[in-house]
Amino acid sequence: MKRSVVLGTLALAGLAGAAQAATLDDVKARDALNCGVNPGLTGFAAPNAEGVWEGFDVDVCRAVAAAVLGDATKVNYVPLSGETRFTALAAGEVDLLARNSTWTFSRDTDLNLDFAGVNYYDGQGFLVPSALGVTSATELDGATVCIQTGTTTELNLADFFRVNNISYTPVPIANDAEGRQQYLAGACDTYTTDASGLASVRTTFENPEEHVILPEIISKEPLGPAVRHGDNDWADIARWTLNALIVAEELGVTSANVAEMAAAPTENPEINRLLGTEGEMGAMIGLDNQWAVRAIEATGNYGEIFERHLGESTPIGLARGLNAQWTNGGLLYAPPFR
Amino acid sequence: MSDLHSQTVAYSRDTMLPPVPPPRREAGAVRWLRENLFSGPLNIILTILAIWVLWLALRDVLPWAWRGIWNAGSISECRTIRDQLYGEGTSAACWAVIRARWQQLVFGFYPASELWRPPLALVVFLLAVLPILFADLPRRLLWLTAAAPFLIVWLLWGGPIWGPVAVALGFGLGWLAWRIVARAGGPLLGAVAAILVPVLYWIFVDAPLTAALARILPIGLTPVRSSDFGGFTLSIVIGLSGITLSLPLGILLALARRSEMFIISKVAVIYIEVIRGVPLIVWLLVAQVLLNYFLPSGTNFDILLRVIIMVTLFSSAYIAEVIRGGLAALPRGQYEAADALGLGYWQAMQLIVLPQALKISIPGIVNSFIGLFKDTTLVSIISLFDPMRMSSTIRATTEWGGIYWELYIFVAAVFFVFCFAMSRYSMWLEQRLERSHR
Numbered sequence: 001m002k003r004s005v006v007l008g009t010l011a012l013a014g015l016a017g018a019a020q021a022a023t024l025d026d027v028k029a030r031d032a033l034n035c036g037v038n039p040g041l042t043g044f045a046a047p048n049a050e051g052v053w054e055g056f057d058v059d060v061c062r063a064v065a066a067a068v069l070g071d072a073t074k075v076n077y078v079p080l081s082g083e084t085r086f087t088a089l090a091a092g093e094v095d096l097l098a099r100n101s102t103w104t105f106s107r108d109t110d111l112n113l114d115f116a117g118v119n120y121y122d123g124q125g126f127l128v129p130s131a132l133g134v135t136s137a138t139e140l141d142g143a144t145v146c147i148q149t150g151t152t153t154e155l156n157l158a159d160f161f162r163v164n165n166i167s168y169t170p171v172p173i174a175n176d177a178e179g180r181q182q183y184l185a186g187a188c189d190t191y192t193t194d195a196s197g198l199a200s201v202r203t204t205f206e207n208p209e210e211h212v213i214l215p216e217i218i219s220k221e222p223l224g225p226a227v228r229h230g231d232n233d234w235a236d237i238a239r240w241t242l243n244a245l246i247v248a249e250e251l252g253v254t255s256a257n258v259a260e261m262a263a264a265p266t267e268n269p270e271i272n273r274l275l276g277t278e279g280e281m282g283a284m285i286g287l288d289n290q291w292a293v294r295a296i297e298a299t300g301n302y303g304e305i306f307e308r309h310l311g312e313s314t315p316i317g318l319a320r321g322l323n324a325q326w327t328n329g330g331l332l333y334a335p336p337f338r
Numbered sequence: 339m340s341d342l343h344s345q346t347v348a349y350s351r352d353t354m355l356p357p358v359p360p361p362r363r364e365a366g367a368v369r370w371l372r373e374n375l376f377s378g379p380l381n382i383i384l385t386i387l388a389i390w391v392l393w394l395a396l397r398d399v400l401p402w403a404w405r406g407i408w409n410a411g412s413i414s415e416c417r418t419i420r421d422q423l424y425g426e427g428t429s430a431a432c433w434a435v436i437r438a439r440w441q442q443l444v445f446g447f448y449p450a451s452e453l454w455r456p457p458l459a460l461v462v463f464l465l466a467v468l469p470i471l472f473a474d475l476p477r478r479l480l481w482l483t484a485a486a487p488f489l490i491v492w493l494l495w496g497g498p499i500w501g502p503v504a505v506a507l508g509f510g511l512g513w514l515a516w517r518i519v520a521r522a523g524g525p526l527l528g529a530v531a532a533i534l535v536p537v538l539y540w541i542f543v544d545a546p547l548t549a550a551l552a553r554i555l556p557i558g559l560t561p562v563r564s565s566d567f568g569g570f571t572l573s574i575v576i577g578l579s580g581i582t583l584s585l586p587l588g589i590l591l592a593l594a595r596r597s598e599m600f601i602i603s604k605v606a607v608i609y610i611e612v613i614r615g616v617p618l619i620v621w622l623l624v625a626q627v628l629l630n631y632f633l634p635s636g637t638n639f640d641i642l643l644r645v646i647i648m649v650t651l652f653s654s655a656y657i658a659e660v661i662r663g664g665l666a667a668l669p670r671g672q673y674e675a676a677d678a679l680g681l682g683y684w685q686a687m688q689l690i691v692l693p694q695a696l697k698i699s700i701p702g703i704v705n706s707f708i709g710l711f712k713d714t715t716l717v718s719i720i721s722l723f724d725p726m727r728m729s730s731t732i733r734a735t736t737e738w739g740g741i742y743w744e745l746y747i748f749v750a751a752v753f754f755v756f757c758f759a760m761s762r763y764s765m766w767l768e769q770r771l772e773r774s775h776r
Binding site for chain 2: 038039040041042043045046047048049050051076077078079080081083084087088091177180181200201203204205206314315316
């Protein structure tokens with residue numbers, strides 16, 4: 001009896017594993033990509049007035065949907081809270097998690113995720129009123145700091161102050177909204193969270209110019225899309241779609257010129273391989289040869305996505321910084337398409 | 339008039355004095371103020387203090403709300419308009435966010451072309467509960483009540499009309515099986531048949547029948563996914579389904595808990611204590627996360643349905659306890675009188691015990707319902723777009739980042755209207771059912 005139960009469980013688990021192993025087939029059969037996104041993070045994911053999801057992370061979902069299904073709108077957006085995002089992915093509720101999640105050791109190994117790469121290099125920063133007269137985080141000795149409890153930012157903060165041998169008083173807050181209010185009310189001298197978050201918080205202030213983000217970035221927060229561990233084919237598709245967007249910027253392929261470049265082979269063999277006019281790169285990841293063309297057409301290359309949602313032309317106004325191409329002193333470095 | 343009086347009484351008035359208005363201090367608003375607000379030194383001091391506190395609270399809020407800007411595309415536009423109108427830095431509400439996003443706050447992501455459906459479903463619901471809420475209406479309306487659940491589900495989720503029709507047919511089959519088998523083989527066999535026949539029908543016949551009918555006569559509405567539900571539509575769908583489903587379940591649980599049958603009463607006790615002993619948020623997380631681990635992978639068990647089930651189970655435990663209080667408050671004589679009349683258990687409950695017990699429990703029941711309706715905002719924890727989650731999502735857009743009070747005030751006002759209406763109805767019902775003073 002007991003053995004049959006165990007065997008049954010194993011068989012079920014095996015079936016479940018088999019069902020999950022072919023995410024690509026599931027997505028194609030469903031004709032829609034289930035994509036886990038943040039329920040609302042300025043610049044990264046939020047629905048517009050028509051209820052259409054937009055944002056930096058959302059464009060990863062759209063690019064993958066365009067590559068796999070040929071239509072960037074065939075995405076079911078599943079908004080996930082910070083607590084439930086990884087379980088939702090593990091349970092198969094979403095195929096892809098593009099929800100500003102930091103790539104860490106334990107998440108990659110213990111939580112059985114596979115990170116497809118990094119689409120945003122973030123890091124923890126400090127926001128201070130310019131009236132405070134502080135120009136460096138090391139001058140924050142004795143400051144009161146608004147800090148979200150239970151996050152990695154809290155631990156990073158403790159580390160930073162200990163290393164620099166200075167003291168601080170934490171003001172615990174629950175979320176970004178509360179942090180913003182507390183900071184504006186003067187409950188703390190400085191507010192600390194991811195630098196991209198600080199920038200978007202700052203844009204909502206009445207007088208943004210009265211506040212500065214200090215130059216120190218005290219932690220590494222590589223944010224990237226994640227998939228379930230164990231389906232390497234699907235992970236490849238996510239990884240190389242992201243890489244295609246990055247390499248497209250490096251090669252000067254944009255949403256405006258991609259159709260023209262893909263019409264006939266160009267001088268540059270790597271562009272030809274990326275756009276499918278040379279070689280059979282698409283077949284190697286189980287897609288057709290036009291997959292990258294569709295992804296780039298749908299969202300533009302990485303630089304275009306960045307400019308549209310986070311860049312200097314948006315109210316958030318983030319500089320490329322670490323997220324520039326390696327040729328421009330940034331960290332974006334897509335492996336060669338060969 | 340006799341002569342006697344003309345001698346004993348020196349003066350007798352023979353006309354009525356015209357009525358004189360009461361002294362000004364004793365009439366109208368002045369009197370009310372004097373009696374209620376300024377009746378003594380202590381009250382005078384308290385009144386002045388209260389007015390001062392009110393003024394402190396309102397002197398900023400009212401101008402802020404009144405100056406509110408209704409026409410703007412973003413918070414920064416709001417600020418520009420405000421600076422032009424009232425000068426830099428004046429506090430003024432930015433109601434434009436409600437104007438721009440009310441559709442999302444009320445309907446979530448419901449398709450724009452189908453927005454007539456949720457309000458119509460609400461109207462159908464209200465019509466369907468009318469004959470239950472107001473006993474004077476013709477009983478024939480109860481047919482609408484029976485059809486309403488299917489109609490509402492079809493209106494909200496869309497799809498071919500044959501889905502709900504085929505499911506409803508199962509109930510009809512069950513009733514038919516009961517009538518036929520119970521007559522032939524007794525009530526127990528009848529009950530078994532009444533359960534077995536529809537279940538078998540739903541498992542084996544329902545889906546092919548729906549598909550076949552849909553092919554022959556494709557009548558239907560655009561399907562809407564549960565994930566598109568949001569805002570107050572979501573709250574009302576969860577709240578009203580929870581309310582209507584948990585009342586009968588709660589009554590059964592209360593009866594079971596007071597039952598003299600050992601297993602039934604113990605099962606009810608365990609159920610009620612377990613459900614009540616764990617916070618609703620935990621149950622919601624169980625519904626969202628844990629269920630997926632237990633169900634086979636790829637099962638698409640609608641998240642909204644899961645939440646409605648959890649909320650119903652949770653609320654029914656509370657309702658059960660409220661009704662148990664009503665049952666316990668009935669004098670023992672009522673039960674004994676029912677026994678003396680020779681009524682069976684269900685007859686006694688239906689005719690004598692429950693009408694009285696439910697009447698006693700009305701304030702408690704409505705209290706639970708109001709609580710349940712407000713608790714629907716907890717689903718924001720599992721990322722369903724209830725009005726609170728929706729307002730923070732609206733805040734996450736670059737246009738409306740930094741808007742707090744306007745959204746919260748709107749959400750609070752709508753919730754207040756619903757809860758106040760429920761509370762008023764319950765007071766009306768209490769007065770109507772009041773028998774003890776007649």
